[in-house]
Amino acid sequence: xxxxxxxxxxxxxxxxxxxxxxxxxxxxxxxxxxxxxxxxxxxxxxxxxxxxxxxxxxxxxxxxxxxxxxxxxxxxxxxxxxxxxxxxxxxxxxxxxxxxxxxxxxxxxxxxxxxxxxxxxxxxxxxxxxxxxxxxxxxxxxxxxxxxxxxxxxxxxxxxxxxxxxxxxxxxxxxxxxxxxxxxxxxxxxxxxxxxxxxxxxxxxxxxxxxxxxxxxxxxxxxxxxxxxxxxxxxxxxxxxxxxxxxxxxxxxxxxxxxxxxxxxxxxxxxxxxxxxxxxxxxxxxxxxxxxxxxxxxxxxxxxxxxxxxxxxxxxxxxxxxxxxxxxxxxxxxxxxxxxxxxxxxxxxxxxxxxxxxxxxxxxxxxxxxxxxxxxxxxxxxxxx
Amino acid sequence: xxxxxxxxxxxxxxxxxxxxxxxxxxxxxxxxxxxxxxxxxxxxxxxxxxxxxxxxxxxxxxxxxxxxxxxxxxxxxxxxxxxxxxxxxxxxxxxxxxxxxxxxxxxxxxxxxxxxxxxxxxxxxxxxxxxxxxxxxxxxxxxxxxxxxxxxxxxxxxxxxxxxxxxxxxxxxxxxxxxxxxxxxxxxxxxxxxxxxxxxxxxxxxxxxxxxxxxxxxxxxxxxxxxxxxxxxxxxxxxxxx
Numbered sequence: 001x002x003x004x005x006x007x008x009x010x011x012x013x014x015x016x017x018x019x020x021x022x023x024x025x026x027x028x029x030x031x032x033x034x035x036x037x038x039x040x041x042x043x044x045x046x047x048x049x050x051x052x053x054x055x056x057x058x059x060x061x062x063x064x065x066x067x068x069x070x071x072x073x074x075x076x077x078x079x080x081x082x083x084x085x086x087x088x089x090x091x092x093x094x095x096x097x098x099x100x101x102x103x104x105x106x107x108x109x110x111x112x113x114x115x116x117x118x119x120x121x122x123x124x125x126x127x128x129x130x131x132x133x134x135x136x137x138x139x140x141x142x143x144x145x146x147x148x149x150x151x152x153x154x155x156x157x158x159x160x161x162x163x164x165x166x167x168x169x170x171x172x173x174x175x176x177x178x179x180x181x182x183x184x185x186x187x188x189x190x191x192x193x194x195x196x197x198x199x200x201x202x203x204x205x206x207x208x209x210x211x212x213x214x215x216x217x218x219x220x221x222x223x224x225x226x227x228x229x230x231x232x233x234x235x236x237x238x239x240x241x242x243x244x245x246x247x248x249x250x251x252x253x254x255x256x257x258x259x260x261x262x263x264x265x266x267x268x269x270x271x272x273x274x275x276x277x278x279x280x281x282x283x284x285x286x287x288x289x290x291x292x293x294x295x296x297x298x299x300x301x302x303x304x305x306x307x308x309x310x311x312x313x314x315x316x317x318x319x320x321x322x323x324x325x326x327x328x329x330x331x332x333x334x335x336x337x338x339x340x341x342x343x344x345x346x347x348x349x350x351x352x353x354x355x356x357x358x359x360x361x362x363x364x365x366x367x368x369x370x371x372x373x374x375x376x377x378x379x380x381x382x383x384x385x
Numbered sequence: 386x387x388x389x390x391x392x393x394x395x396x397x398x399x400x401x402x403x404x405x406x407x408x409x410x411x412x413x414x415x416x417x418x419x420x421x422x423x424x425x426x427x428x429x430x431x432x433x434x435x436x437x438x439x440x441x442x443x444x445x446x447x448x449x450x451x452x453x454x455x456x457x458x459x460x461x462x463x464x465x466x467x468x469x470x471x472x473x474x475x476x477x478x479x480x481x482x483x484x485x486x487x488x489x490x491x492x493x494x495x496x497x498x499x500x501x502x503x504x505x506x507x508x509x510x511x512x513x514x515x516x517x518x519x520x521x522x523x524x525x526x527x528x529x530x531x532x533x534x535x536x537x538x539x540x541x542x543x544x545x546x547x548x549x550x551x552x553x554x555x556x557x558x559x560x561x562x563x564x565x566x567x568x569x570x571x572x573x574x575x576x577x578x579x580x581x582x583x584x585x586x587x588x589x590x591x592x593x594x595x596x597x598x599x600x601x602x603x604x605x606x607x608x609x610x611x612x613x614x615x616x617x618x619x620x621x622x623x624x625x626x627x
Contacts, residue, residue, distance in 0.1 A: 002496075002503055009491035291487040294448055295501045295548075296476025298469065377448040378440075381483070 003301070007308035010285075011316075018313060021277045025317025025360055026324060028270035033325040033353045034332070035263035037345055042249055042256055044342065048177050049241035051215040053113065056208040056225055057244075059235040062088075065204035066234050068191075077224045079217040080210055084109035086187055087206040091154030091163055093144075100140055102154060102183040104190040113211050116174040123148070123169030131189050133168035137180030141170045152183070159190065161197065177342055210238070267356050274364035278310045282368030289372045290380020299373035306372040310365030311358070318357020322350055394421035395555060395588050396445055401454035403440055414440045416611040418454070424555075427582045427589045429602035436608040438592045439560055445590060446479050446558040447471045459555060476504045480549030480587075482578075484561035486541040488533040488548075494520065495529040498547045505552065519547035523577060539570030546577060550587070557581065559591040563598045575601040 012018045056074065058064035068085070075083045086105035093100065107128055111117065119127065119135065126148075127133045136146060146152065150167045165185050173180045187205070194202040212221050222238040229236045239247075249256070282289075289302045325345055333343040401418040404411050414437040422428055430438040443449035445456060447463045448471075455464050459478060466474060481487075488497045498519050502512045520526050523543035533541050542562060549557055559578065563571035579601055581587040591602060599605050607614045 002499070005496075006489070006491065013491055287487065288489060291481075291483070291489075292500070293472065294446075294475065294481050294487075296472050296504045298472050378443050381448075381487075 003305060004308070007305055007312055010281075010305065011309045011312040014281075017277060017281075021274055021313055022317040022320060024273055025270055025314055025357060026321035028266045028360075029318050029321025029353050029357055030325050030328055031266045032263050032356055033321065033345060033349050034328060035259055035266075036349045036352060037329065037343060038340075039256055039259055039263075040346060040349070041340060041343065042252070044177060046242055046245040046249060048116075048175070048179070049245050051240065051242070052212050052218065053241040054210040054212060054218060054222055054225075054238050055241055055244040056210060056236045056238040057206070059226075059237040062206065064234070065201075065206055066208065066236065068203040068205055070208065070229065070234075070236070071205075073228055074208055074210060074225055077221055077228070079212050079214075079221045079224075081213050082109055082112050082211040084113050084209045085205040085207065086110065086209070087190060088158070089154070089156070089163075089185075089190070090158045091156050093152070093154055100181050100183060101179070102185070104187040105184050106187045107184070110184065110209070113209055116178045117171040118174055119169045119171045123171075127168040130166060130168050131186050131192075132164065132166055134165035134183055134185035135169035135171050136167060136183045138170055138172050139180040140183065141167075143181070146170070154183075159194065159198075159201075161193075163193075165189075176344070209241075267360065271360050271363045274310070274314060274360050275367065277313075278306075278364045278368045279371075281309070282306055282372050286372070286375055286380045289375055290377045293375075293377045293380070302375075303369045303373040307365040307369040310368065311361040314357050314361025314364065315354075317360070318354055321357065322353050325350075325353065392424040392426075395424040395426075395459055396422035396590070397455075397457040398445070399455045399457075401441075401444065401456065402452050403437070403444060403449070404452055414611050415444075415451075415608075418611075418613050420606070420613060422588060422590065425582060425586045425588055426604060427579065427602045428591065429599035429605045430590065430592045430608060431594070431596075431599055431605060432608035434594075437611045438608045441608065442558050442560055442590060442592050446481065446556075447475050473504075476501060476552065478554050478556060480552070480554040480557040482542070482545055482549050482557060482559035482562045484564040486533070486538075486545045486565075488541055488544055490533050493530050493532055494525060494536065494544045494547075497533070497544055498551050501548060501552045515551050516547075519551040520544075522550065523547045537570070538566050539573055542566060542570070542574050543577065546574070546581075550581065550585070555588060557587050557589045559589060559593075561593055561595075562591060563593065563595055571595070571598065 056066070056070075058066055065087075071083055071085060074080060084106050086103050089102045089104050091102050092098070111119070111124065117135075117137075123135070127135050134152065136152075140146075146167055148167055148170065152165045152167055154163045154165070156163055165183070171180070191202055210221065210225070212218055218240055222240075225238045226236050289306075292302060293299075329343050329345050332340060336343075398421065399419050401415055402413070403415040404413040406412070418441065430441060432438045440449065444451050445458070447458075447466070451464055455462055457463070461474065463471065463474060489500070492500070495516055498516045499512055502515055507515065517526065517529075520529060523546050525540060525543055525547065528536060528540060528544075533544070536544065557578070562578070563574055566574060575598055578589055578591070582589055589602075591598070593599050
């Protein structure tokens with residue numbers, strides 16, 4: 001207890017220096033925690049995907065369409081429960097800064113496939129009945145203040161023109177992580193318009209979504225679907241929804257790696273700063289360590305005092321950082337809602353924060369601990385005065 | 386060997402040599418020192434800077450290692466002890482008084498005095514009794530909760546003396562104990578040290594530059610270029626006080 005008291009008092013002996021170090025570590029931990037959360041969010045869509053859903057797309061690339069006629073042939077594959085289809089629409093609301101996902105889907109089968117999008121029965125009926133109708137997630141509706149019956153206009157990019165939709169439903173996610181910042185409308189509306197304006201692009205879909213009877217049939221069904229269209233003009237690639245989402249993540253992997261590297265660099269920088277502080281501290285206290293050794297305290301006692309001080313400072317910064325990470329994440333979730341549908345700090349991130357703070361304490365304490373533990377008494381006492 | 390005050394020697398030094406290396410150079414500090422210090426003696430070691438007096442003190446106190454020779458303290462050859470054994474031996478047998486007090490600034494007077502007792506098996510209550518007694522001895526019972534920065538130099542040195550005697554060691558080593566004090570405070574510290582010898586039968590070995598401080602000692606030895614001499618500059622008798 002006595003040595004613990006000595007460690008804590010020593011840790012905050014030079015208040016300004018200790019506070020600056022603690023704040024520095026706290027900021028590094030906040031940055032590390034937020035960046036780790038950001039990396040985790042990248043995989044958010046992947047984690048939210050169902051194990052029993054498959055996605056079939058053109059084997060060459062997602063940008064190439066598939067014939068609508070594939071639908072019935074896919075449905076005949078044993079193990080297939082539901083088939084839906086759609087196109088990435090890529091429309092722009094107001095301008096490019098107001099990005100959100102918007103897709104043309106076959107509405108009935110789509111809502112069957114995605115039970116996590118919860119609509120009231122009235123809104124669901126209204127949406128299914130109105131070919132120009134659309135549904136949006138609650139968070140997206142809140143962002144723009146949309147209400148049922150509002151007219152939403154998107155500027156088409158892949159499919160040029162001004163596209164108008166009537167808001168017929170606002171869905172809620174069944175789970176916290178369910179995407180609530182997307183707009184879905186009738187695929188028929190897109191297709192019929194294309195028949196008039198660009199007939200060559202009509203009756204083609206961007207992807208099929210398949211619900212299999214049991215998750216364990218996923219591999220078998222995938223192979224069967226792709227086998228049907230082998231050597232056709234539009235060969236298919238069928239994969240689980242998770243693998244499909246991972247494909248998107250892989251496209252931005254370089255950014256992910258960069259973010260991860262930055263998060264580790266932040267910790268390394270604060271390690272160096274903390275190590276410098278601890279080295280200065282130990283250098284100033286060499287005479288005190290020598291005095292303690294004179295009184296009979298061993299090298300291990302001194303090591304414990306120096307190392308303990310380093311850990312106390314690092315953990316103080318770490319705990320402060322963890323405490324401040326939550327309001328910071330809350331701020332991001334509110335202020336940057338359009339970019340981050342959820343910004344929740346996971347327990348694993350907190351554990352990593354504490355681990356990073358401990359690592360800072362350990363690394364910063366190694367050299368001063370060794371120096372304090374091995375200093376010769378006569379040499380240490382000469383440092384006085 | 387004879388005895389300076391009629392008591393057997395507590396420190397027996399034989400053919401002690403010590404040198405330091407500075408780069409490729411070897412600088413001799415002590416050369417073939419042989420002398421004894423009687424139990425309960427108050428010995429002052431004087432000499433110019435660099436004469437080796439602090440080195441000799443460190444060797445007797447077991448905080449430095451000799452190149453050659455032996456030092457027996459209370460019958461124990463401390464030159465043959467390992468670092469760990471020396472640490473335990475110091476804790477039980479030697480009290481230290483430094484020029485700049487060497488108190489822990491973050492600990493109160495009470496806690497500073499308690500520090501050496503943490504290495505003993507004493508209970509918290511027993512430690513408190515010992516500390517209170519030691520602080521009472523040095524006249525600082527009313528300063529137990531004061532931090533070193535809240536005490537004068539003289540008071541800090543008295544706390545250091547309390548810390549030195551709290552575990553009841555046989556020997557006290559003092560390196561320039563009055564070197565940082567004004568005349569009045571220095572006088573008080575020397576009185577206290579004299580009292581420790583007379584009333585509590587401690588052996589004190591004190592290094593000092595100050596002739597007034599040395600006068601308080603019963604025996605004065607000079608070190609000149611690593612060689613021990615008497616007050617008149619002649620090679621010292623191997624028995625302090627004879």
